[in-house]
Amino acid sequence: MASVPHIEGFTARALEERDVPALQTLFDEDPEYFELNGRAFPVEEVRDALPPGRTAGDKFLFVLERNGRAEGMIDFIRDYPEPHIWHLGFIFLSKAARGGGAGRRCLRALFHWVRAQGGTVIRLGVVEPNAKARHLYATEGFEFEAVREVDPAAKRLRRTLVLRRTL
């Protein structure tokens, strides 16, 4: 991996297999987030998720550490669905790490990092009931692109808004 994002208050590094149990514990401590999504999904599902036609080489998975402990996870797909668009597949901070602007700091660091990788747009999906994340994205310049309706076959149990931000 060429580089990692620099996020004040965290150390980001490439996710390794040994990180999975600690991240799963963070997921398990936050059933409310998974209820917003309509289902609980394991860390491995995020780790392995790839859009059609993409390979592991297009995927950038980071663990965020604080004081040597895993406190968050970030998943990007490069050049999806088009060149220079970076799809933020997942961002998650532990309940302990959230608040006080930590999520906003992460996003701003990601804007900087993606630009440095040659990306010009960050795109993501957020489930409609996730008011907190939607507020964060709206106040960081993300704009509505599309809506994806519920589709259990695609494991989408909530209406999902696709947002994008030009960098």
Ligand SMILES: CC(C)(COP(=O)(O)OP(=O)(O)OC[C@H]1O[C@@H](n2cnc3c(N)ncnc32)[C@H](O)[C@@H]1OP(=O)(O)O)[C@@H](O)C(=O)NCCC(=O)NCCS
């Ligand atoms: C989404 C997430 C990364 C945001 O990080 P965070 O550290 O909680 O957010 P911040 O402290 O930077 O706060 C961002 C904004 O959300 C607001 N906010 C916090 N709690 C809120 C709530 N319950 N309802 C509405 N807004 C809320 C904050 O007030 C702040 O807005 P402000 O600056 O206008 O006051 C983090 O909460 C998280 O990992 N959540 C679980 C996973 C998730 O939802 N990921 C996003 C999936 S698309």
